[in-house]
Amino acid sequence: MKKASDYSLEDLLVSSKSLIDKLGGQVEQIIESETLDGSNPAGEMSASQFVESEEAPTELLTDGYVEIALSGDELTVTADFYPASEDMQIITPDTVSLALSGKNVCYGADQDVIDDAVFRCNTEQTIITDVVIARGIKPANEIPEHWVLEEKLLEKKPVADENALRVDYKEVSPFNYVKKGDILATLCPKSPGVEGHTVRGLLIPFGTAKVRMPHPGRNTEIVDGKVIASCDGIFYMIHNSFWINQVLDVHTDVDYHTGNIDFQGDIIVKGSVKDGFKVKCGGSLFCLETIEAAEISTGNDLTASRGIVGRKKGKLRAGGSIHAKFIEYCFVEAVGSIFIETGIINSSVNSLEDVTLGKKGIIIGGTIHAQNGLKAYRLGTDKGPKTEIYCGIDYTVQQKLEWIRDKSVEIATQLKQVRDRLKRPGQEFAKLQEAEGNLRGYLSKLNEAANVLVMQLDKNEDAEVIVTGDVYPDVYIEICHVSYIVTRKLSHVKFRLDKKSGKIVARII
Amino acid sequence: MEQKILIIDDEQPIIDAVETIMGDMGYDVQGFTDASAGIQAAIDIDFDLILVDVRMPEKNGAEVTAAIIEAKPEAKILIITAFPTDPFAKQALDAGAKTIIKKPFEIGKVLDYLRN
Helix, strand or coil: CCCHHHCCHHHHHHHHHHHHHHHHHHHHHHHHHHHHHCCCHHHHHHHHHHHHHHHCCCCCCCCCEEEEEECCCCCEEEEEEECCCCCCCCCCHHHHHHHHHHCCCCCCECHHHHHHHHHHHHHHCCCEEEEEEEECECCECEECCEEEECHHHHCCCCCCCCCCCCCCCCCCCCCCEECCCCEEEEEECCECCECEECCCCCEECCCECCCCCCEECCCEEEECCEEEECCCEEEEEECCEEEEECEEEECCCECCCCCCEEECCEEEECCCECCCCEEEECCCEEECCCECCCEEEECCCEEECCCEEEEEEEEEEECCCEEEEEEEEEEEEECCCEEEEEEEEEEEEEECCCEEECCCCEEEEEEEEECCEEEECEECCCCCCCEEEEECCCHHHHHHHHHHHHHHHHHHHHHHHHHHHHCCCCCCHHHHHHHHHHHHHHHHHHHHHHHHHHCCCCCCCCCEEEEEEEECCCCEEEECCEEEECCCCEEEEEEEEECCCCEEEEEEC | CCCEEEEECCCHHHHHHHHHHHHHCCCEEEEECCHHHHHHHHHHCCCCEEEEECCCCCCCHHHHHHHHHHHCCCCCEEEEECCCCCHHHHHHHHHCCCEEEECCCCHHHHHHHHHC
């Protein structure tokens, strides 16, 4: 870098001339002023100039310079370029090199960028900031061999919006169809790692990338580094395993053309399930039309896009959740949640999770068991059928207890008759005594079972009944065996069990 | 100690069934078809649970509940009814009955209340 003492004679002359030129201009100005107003402002002007020169800040004359900074990971160096004051030493590429050396930067300097920044700073007399003048190299992780799934298989399927007034269930499909021979995944070979460098020349070791390692499962085969579907079906992926479930695609109604259906995989019925037919499905059932007075049993979810018309004979059991537009006059039970868009009419609906209705969804008549709670817009009607809501209890245990109760009452009645007969002497005494012993033994077994079951009621004392619209008189609500009868119309109300008082309380929401 | 159950119901077969079933489980069950006699028994003896039918000719379940609760506010009374929204059932709940059980009776609920 040039120092002040290194100025050449030519430089000195140029700067002297520049100074003289400026002073000359000021002298001419003074002369002109005297001529114009005839006064003698020269003295005043001089004084004024003197004062001004005393108050004016003294500009610090500096050489051009560069400030550089290293990033925390030492992978980049950024620089700010400051131009030289007039007639002071300008920046040169050497200035930058020296600055880099001072910070022990010895790797990845970008000379083109540096030259460009130096040139612009010197010629435009501007401060240039945040110029990346050196870059290290990030290490590239080693990627182990793995299967890469086809993108279309990973696309999220649309789901029903519980708040929507209308849900187009035709658009709500949880299924991802594949055909036999479709490529599901391609083998991505191992990619070696590459070490990195910091700008100070240090080596950065590479690691091993964490990649998703999905494993092909049922109904798939590996051919030439690709996983392909070995049958038509639905693609499933849970955690790190993927497989194909065979699908039965019924293009018509389930009726006399198809007969009853018993299929281990998923079933899609493009039509309706007609009165009196049975569909047993190991996976999920997706019915695009209505389910009528049929018997349906699924291992997973059940969707009835157009609703369920049970006609007091329909029975639906789902191992997963149930989605339907409406339910009327039907017996429905689900291990999972039940979501009904518009209404439940005079049905027995049972869920081990919760029952939720759409934004304007109503429940009129029937009995609802929702272990973890219920949410609806309206419960009951002015003069309609009775509506009963039971929450907080495992309905399956309750059903078993009711069966035991019925059997127990039957046996108790017989036992009473036998005991009455035993009081009268007769020839059948021994037989009656034997019958009495048998009945008593059977009753004891039922009672033992009841005692065990009552411990399994699996109460959820936090279950709530939420009504966003109106709840009408005579609606019966029970949470964890505590009763509440609605006596007047209530609106926007939440019913919950107050554990302290052991009573159900209704709160406005 | 043996837990005591009182049942007040005008239908003898219901009383018989409860006596037989709950008796087999080891509970001491006493039944009355006459509501007044049942009330008196409830006042005289400390029962762990009292089952009261909602519809009886002499007195309804709400009246029986009110009479017992007046004498023994801590009494644990369950109302037996075929229809849970029966207005007398509601009155009985208001009078202090704990809950409603459906006819003829609900083993699960009865055991649940005996244990808690």
